[in-house]
Amino acid sequence: MRKPREYGAEQAYLPLGLFKLRLPFVHYRWEWPEAAQGVILVAVALSATSAHMEALGCTFQIAVTMVVLNGLLYLLHPTFGDPVFPGWITPAIPLVLAYLSGFESGVDRIHATIALQMLMAVLFLVLGVTGLAQRVIHIVPISMRAGILMGAGIAATYSVIRPDESARMYGMEISVIVGAVLCFLIMYSARYNVWRKKSKIMEFISKLGMLPGLLGALILGTLLGELPAPVIEWGITPLHFRELLANYTVFGMGFPAVDYFIKGLPLMVTCYIIAFGDFVLAETVVKEADEVRQDEYVEFNPSRSNIISGIRNLILSLFAPYAPLSGPLWAGGTIAVAERYKHGREAMDSIYGGVGSYILAMAVAGLILPIVSLLKPALPIAMSLTMLVQGFACCYIAMNMVKTREQQGAAAITAIVVAFQSAAIGLAVGIAMHLILGVLVLEEHEHVEPAVES
Template identity: 45%
Template sequence: MNSLDIRHELPYIPFGPFKIRLPFFHYKIEKVEFIQGLVLGVTGLSSVPYLMEYLGLPYELAWSCVIIDVFLYILHGFLGDPVVPGWITPTLPLTIIYLQGYEMGPERIQAMIALQILVGIVFIFMGITKMADRFVHVIPNSIKGGILLAAPITVMSGQLGEGQSFSKYPISIIAGVGLLLLISFSDKYQELRKNSKFLDLIAKYGNLFPYLLAMVVGLVMKEIATPVVTGENMIKLPEFSNIISQISIFGVGVPSFRYFIDALPLALVCYVIAFGDFITSETLIKEASEARKDEIIDFNSSRSNLVSGIRNIILGILAPFPPLSGPLWVGMTVSVSMRYKEGKAAMRSLLGGMASFRLATFFSVICVPVVMFFKPLFPVGASITLIFQAFVCARIGMDYCKTDRDKMIAGVMAAVLAVRGSAWALGVGIALNILLSNIEVSKD
């Protein structure tokens, strides 16, 4: 037997369902992924405007919360989950609607704490019981479609409203979203990139070039301010004292039972949306494993559920985070997996590549000069992220609707969710499915 056909697993320290791995000891840093992380890590700061606008945090405190969020990404590689984690991005518009039902200040922060802790509990429950498949498959396709179709409605109504981001940065946003849609969904672009290293490079780096194009256009059109980089500090340390006193559960107090009851429907909706990421992760890891015969890659959806749940609960207690903590950044997981398939000379281990990327993103968000350079772009970047996600959710939501009745129910449910929230939408969706005898559940 050829030695290359013998699979080996990275060394690890066993710890219950987890496999603890430390950089340099259990895996080597992958330089290409680390460099990508240093560049792309700044995209995580596009969440700063959400913390400022919807939780009322000052800029420095919002930045501190993002640092904690990005640091927690490292948990996946540390605990043996071979993915590049990210936000539960499609839920962000729904979370914003939910938060707007509470008065700005401690009340709204408590509402966010309740939601994030509940989302974490659902992840952990599903990881321990392994009930995720049964839970998601019992939900009719029309309800899944309605949940996802609500995102385009809420996003576009918010972005196009008077005084909102699109009215302030229209050309920058159009440029960024246009390029991101082009490299993501254009068949013609995919054909051209096969024969162009430059076009291929733009596509491989995902959000980076659309963000840079938006920044250049914004500067030329004077929609955004010129970056100002000072040399006062090189590293940003989180403001832990302010976090504890102003936004953590220790400062604003434990939410009452009512908050958890109000957040429960949305928490379940968030899990339904996030579940697709586990399926995607498993598929990508399986494809990568089949392409290489030298490494055992252990992806376990229960472990991934547990790690995602731990991240959400930690953030819910310390620094509630509206985008929530999801199990997958699809674009970067695909990018790392594709390079892994090129062979051991390109990447020694898949988990090493994933973990190297996320380690670098942490260094990126604490590097003051990098953050200051991109700071004027944050509101535009947030809009690009939301609008692009609206397109993605519209496509996936429509895919779920297999019949005319699915389409009718999903459309009405999406409108109710956008206007009245998750509890009303779930009630309407269930009632319409019963009324129209559309109760056959998904067999996917």
């Protein structure tokens, strides 16, 4: 029987060194509101099927199998002491897909995906074990960090709206536009923020993130004929692990050659710079929630989060090469849990219960065939909306990072090259712009500051 937590204490756990083992129903209670959101928002998780089919050329059934495995791995975070809802390295998806498109479809591209994810696993693990993540990331100039983030946002947006048949929105333009309008209105609009404070219904809708936009696009797209009507199937979602292992992993296709790892190094650096922002955001969200809820001590450890993210990337690189990669945070899910957690202990006993219930319910929903078959026609739209929402977020965050005109210009040039050339060339341009502008400006400021003070 679960022992009640004393006021101000940490939720019960079994100590495992850096990790703190907490099991569902044993160390935290089931939270039905989060479970309900997990069932509904499985649509967001399933949208990764589009990326898998594009990157690996696999079937929808194989892609769903990969999504289910990934969903189960999300549980590693709350189970081992990380009080957040993990996710993909979402802003990097268009950069990863563009990189993979440079390899021939089939074994070549599969090996490139495996190698990239293994590189990410090693980097996460090394920085987590050594605790060097914070120090290493600050070596990268702000103009480069902002440029990479903005470049990812531009690439994400352009992948949806590009003026040819390769655009994600091609053939379903009206549905995507309407869905995007709803997403931007509910998630980012100052006007809607005023409305939700006056209406409990709008407050509830605001917690659903992209879902209202996705449902609106699904309904409209079906009515306009841009999307096929869903064909509901009954039963348990069939999982094709044998086919997945035989045709898309190191066990069936062999281990990637060294060249794949060398080629993936620049993108590895780019993806980690993008992911580092998630660690910062996760720590901020958890800290704010902890300050409000004095009855529970909640700890976010960046090193632990790095290690768990590395383990997820390593497992997927071996058993289900995952083009969206494994990142430390799904901001939408984590913030939704944290906001209800702030309502008090009666609303949510422990933040681990909220996160754990959300993740477990979402994983189970992926196994329910009627839900998967209902959402299947809308999944390409879900990926389009994900890219547009991430594009907006990446760009405004990047703009807030840079203050001087030199930083702003260097970031913009870096962003354009990252978005329309490659991560490798973008990194080179970012370094060059910093050396040409940033270092010289810094030296000039260091020279004149004493005179100004005197």
